[in-house]
Amino acid sequence: MPRLKIATWNVNSIRQRLGHVRDWLQAEQPDVLALQEIKCQTADFPAAEFEALGYHCAVDGQRAYNGVALLSRLSPVDVVSGLTDFTDEQKRVLAASYDGVRVFDLYVPNGQSVGADKYAYKLRWLEALRETLRTALARHDRIAVVGDFNIAPEDRDVHDPDAWRGQVLCSDAERERLQALLALGFVDVFRRFEQPENSFSWWDYRAAAFRRNRGLRIDLVLASPALAAACTASGIDRAPRAREQPSDHAPVWARFG
DNA sequence: ATGGCTACGATCCGTAGA
Numbered sequence: 001m002p003r004l005k006i007a008t009w010n011v012n013s014i015r016q017r018l019g020h021v022r023d024w025l026q027a028e029q030p031d032v033l034a035l036q037e038i039k040c041q042t043a044d045f046p047a048a049e050f051e052a053l054g055y056h057c058a059v060d061g062q063r064a065y066n067g068v069a070l071l072s073r074l075s076p077v078d079v080v081s082g083l084t085d086f087t088d089e090q091k092r093v094l095a096a097s098y099d100g101v102r103v104f105d106l107y108v109p110n111g112q113s114v115g116a117d118k119y120a121y122k123l124r125w126l127e128a129l130r131e132t133l134r135t136a137l138a139r140h141d142r143i144a145v146v147g148d149f150n151i152a153p154e155d156r157d158v159h160d161p162d163a164w165r166g167q168v169l170c171s172d173a174e175r176e177r178l179q180a181l182l183a184l185g186f187v188d189v190f191r192r193f194e195q196p197e198n199s200f201s202w203w204d205y206r207a208a209a210f211r212r213n214r215g216l217r218i219d220l221v222l223a224s225p226a227l228a229a230a231c232t233a234s235g236i237d238r239a240p241r242a243r244e245q246p247s248d249h250a251p252v253w254a255r256f257g
Numbered sequence: 258a259t260g261g262c263t264a265c266g267a268t269c270c271g272t273a274g275a
Contacts, residue, residue, distance in 0.1 A: 012274085013264055037274085039265070064265050065273075110275055150275070169275060202275070205262035216275075248263080248275080 001142070001230045002099040003257040004031045008146040008219055009240075010107070010202075010249035014038040014069070017247055018046055020240050024251060025053055028237070031073045032098060033251075034105035036148045038067035045069060060091045068094045068105045068147075084135060086128035093129075095136075101227065101256070102140040104133070106147030111168045119168060122150070126177035134184055143224040144256075145186060148202075148249065150218055151178045153188060157217035159198065169218060187228035189221050189254045190236070201236050202249045210241055221254040230256045 007030040011017040014035065025033065033055075038045060042061040050057055050071050060081040061067040068091060070076060076096035083093055092107040106129070111122035136143055151174045155161035164170040182188065190199075200215025209215060223231055234254040241250045 016264070037264095110273080112273085112275090148275095167275095204275070207261050209261090218275080245263090 001257040002101065003255075004098070004101060005253060005255050006030065006032045006034070006103065006144050006146060006221065007251050007253035008034040008036070008105070008148070008221060009251040010036040010148040010219060010247060012037050012039070012247040012249065014045060015040060016245065018049060020243060020246065022049060022053065024237070024240055025050070025055065025071070028251075028253070030253060032103055033071040034103065034146045035069045035071065036067075036105070036107035038069050039064060040067060058094060058096050060094045062091045066091045066107055068092060068107055070094055070096050070103065070105050072096070072098055074098045083125070083128045083132045085131065086125070088125070092125075097140075100142060102136060102143045104136070104143065104145045104147070106145065106149065108148060108150045110150050111174070113168050114166065114171050123173055123177060126174070130177070130180050130184070133181060133186070137184060137224060141224065142227040142230075143186075144227060144254075145181070145222040146220065146252075148218060149178065149220045151175060152216045152218055153178055153220070157200070159200065159214045159216070164216075169216060181222065185225045186222040187225070189223050189228055189231045190217075190234045190252070192228070192231060193234055195235075199236055201252050203241065205248050219249055219252045221252060223254070223256070227256060232256065
């Protein structure tokens with residue numbers, strides 16, 4: 001089992017957040033950093049900036065919305081975009097292997113509101129994800145599934161569970177689909193370790209939500225059984241969220257091996 | 258008080274996020 005620090009960060013535009021990401025890479029030295037909402041075409045991704053820091057880039061971008069990228073110390077192997085048997089114009093999934101560890105970078109659809117067309121798309125998308133991961137488990141022992149899941153797994157992942165109950169990101173149907181991933185054997189490694197109460201990974205830009213710690217934990221690191229057994233630590237780094245012009249998400253990381 | 262803020266791509270507002 002290689003020693004790996006794997007992290008995920010929804011950066012809400014890589015062009016707006018280039019300085020923050022560069023600083024965080026240098027400070028935290030992750031082996032793999034999965035980015036979501038890069039919001040640029042693949043050709044416009046600032047790959048040279050990261051290559052200068054010693055990172056390889058695998059990118060699946062699109063104009064204005066969505067877009068995912070994997071930054072890594074090791075060269076990515078067997079890079080695959082998208083879910084299997086699910087046609088999608090939206091760039092939300094990128095997978096690659098590093099020293100025998102398969103990493104899936106996900107930007108799960110937001111869903112807008114319960115009952116909306118986008119919500120139905122989100123649920124279908126999560127069902128296709130389950131099939132993709134079920135197939136992957138048959139091929140790979142060590143799998144990390146990381147990203148912006150846009151689902152708060154439990155009430156303790158929500159600053160005000162009563163206000164959020166039944167709302168998008170917290171609805172039973174969404175949580176059931178997340179549980180269906182865990183039922184495949186994946187582990188939410190953050191909860192394998194002692195964590196502060198009210199640990200969140202996203203805070204609304206509005207109403208001073210970060211200062212008041214009114215957030216949700218919706219960015220996750222899931223690990224297959226064999227990889228979870230090698231997990232030694234996991235956490236959320238709130239520091240970048242406290243900076244000027246932050247992403248609304250914080251980086252979430254886990255150490256393996 | 259059902260909003261608040263930020264980014265995009267188009268303009269000076271609409272779409273989207275969560």
